[in-house]
Amino acid sequence: QLQLQESGPGLVKPSETLSLTCTVSGGSISRSSYYWAWIRQPPGKGLEWIGSTIFYSGRTYYNPSLKSRVSISLDTSKIQFSLEMNSVTAADTAVYYCGRDSRVGYYYYMDVWGKGTTVTVSS
Amino acid sequence: EIVLTQSPGTLSLSPGEGATLSCRASQSVTSTYLAWYQQKPGQAPSLLIYGASSRATGIPDRFSGSGSGTDFTLTISRLEPEDFAVYYCQQYGGSPPMYTFGQGTKLEIK
Numbered sequence: 001q002l003q004l005q006e007s008g009p010g011l012v013k014p015s016e017t018l019s020l021t022c023t024v025s026g027g028s029i030s031r032s033s034y035y036w037a038w039i040r041q042p043p044g045k046g047l048e049w050i051g052s053t054i055f056y057s058g059r060t061y062y063n064p065s066l067k068s069r070v071s072i073s074l075d076t077s078k079i080q081f082s083l084e085m086n087s088v089t090a091a092d093t094a095v096y097y098c099g100r101d102s103r104v105g106y107y108y109y110m111d112v113w114g115k116g117t118t119v120t121v122s123s
Numbered sequence: 124e125i126v127l128t129q130s131p132g133t134l135s136l137s138p139g140e141g142a143t144l145s146c147r148a149s150q151s152v153t154s155t156y157l158a159w160y161q162q163k164p165g166q167a168p169s170l171l172i173y174g175a176s177s178r179a180t181g182i183p184d185r186f187s188g189s190g191s192g193t194d195f196t197l198t199i200s201r202l203e204p205e206d207f208a209v210y211y212c213q214q215y216g217g218s219p220p221m222y223t224f225g226q227g228t229k230l231e232i233k
Contacts, residue, residue, distance in 0.1 A: 037222075047160075047168065047211055049222035063221055064124075097167055101222075106155040108215045109173035116167050 002027040004098050004114035012092075012121050018085040022098030022114060029079055032056040035101035036081045037110060038072060040094040048094075052101045053081060088121045095119075125150055125217040127225035129210075135233040142199040144228045146212035151192050156215040159188055159197045162227075163208045171210075172197065199230075207232050 008020035022036070029036060035052040042048075051062035053072045060072050071084045085092060096119055100112040126149040136142055146159075154175040160168040170179040172188035175195055185200040199206055212225040 046226045047213075047224040049224070052222075061219075061221070064219060106153075107174045107177075108156045109158040109170055109179075110160075110168075110213070111170045111173075111179060113167040113169065 002100065002112050004100070004112060006096060006098050006114045006117040008096075008117060008119070010118055010120060012088055012119060013123050014089055014121055015087055018083070018088050018092065018119055018121075020083045020096055020098075020117065020119070022081050022083075024079045024081075029074060029081065030055040030076055033102060033104050035061075035103060036072075036074065037099045037101040038083045039097045039099055039110070039113075040092075041097070041116075042091075042094045050083065050085075050096075090121050093119065093121045124221065125152060125214055125223055127212050127214060127223055129212060129225035129228045131228060132226075133229045133231060135231050136202055137233045138202050138204055140202050142202055142206075142230060144197040144199075144210055144230070146190075146195040146197070146225050148193045148195075148214060150217075152195070152214045152216055154191050157188075157190070157195055158213045160211045160213065161206075161208050162211065168211060202230075204232075206230065 003025045005023045012018045035054045037052040038050040051072045053060040074081045095116040097116045098114045099110045128147045130145045157175040159172040162168040176188045187198045209227045209229050211227050
């Protein structure tokens with residue numbers, strides 16, 4: 001059974017770079033139908049898609065509102081994918097989830113999620 | 124960006140009752156790109172419905188999804204205690220294409 005696990009610092013200082021890793025177990029990250037995504041949820045608020053990447057074509061897609069500050073990459077040798085977000089502010093404080101972004105035929109959905117990791121931006 | 128508006132914000136019902144949750148899009152959404160998720164406190168969201176009306180693996184048949192274009196509905200026919208949670212709709216589309224989520228509907232015990 002595919003499982004995802006987020007890891008990274010729980011506290012980041014304002015203006016610095018947030019770096020998170022998602023480790024995938026129980027499956028491959030190189031199949032053509034699957035993208036790998038980051039989603040976040042500020043405290044008490046809703047969900048926001050950050051971006052998705054795919055091994056098959058090497059393409060990555062970002063939320064336009066975050067695109068200038070975000071980078072998502074894949075490491076197939078470690079079966080991991082990562083998120084970097086620079087110039088963080090308190091507004092970036094959130095639970096960050098990694099997930100599998102399945103695009104099977106005409107169907108798009110996120111069917112596997114990590115448990116989430118809380119990141120607080122504070123000095 | 125396609126904005127999804129969910130209603131009501133909070134729905135108070137009793138176990139055994141039926142629930143109807145609405146998701147309205149600011150422009151037409153391709154049905155195969157519309158999904159519903161359930162989130163319980165302290166947990167990650169979990170997929171309930173994809174393609175507007177297909178239940179995800181292991182989801183009981185009391186959950187059903189319907190709709191097309193700009194109006195989509197999640198129906199729970201007979202509420203069980205474990206169904207009280209927050210529900211989000213999600214779509215992929217717009218220009219440039221991206222995922223957006225509704226703001227959520229909280230289903231609480233009356």
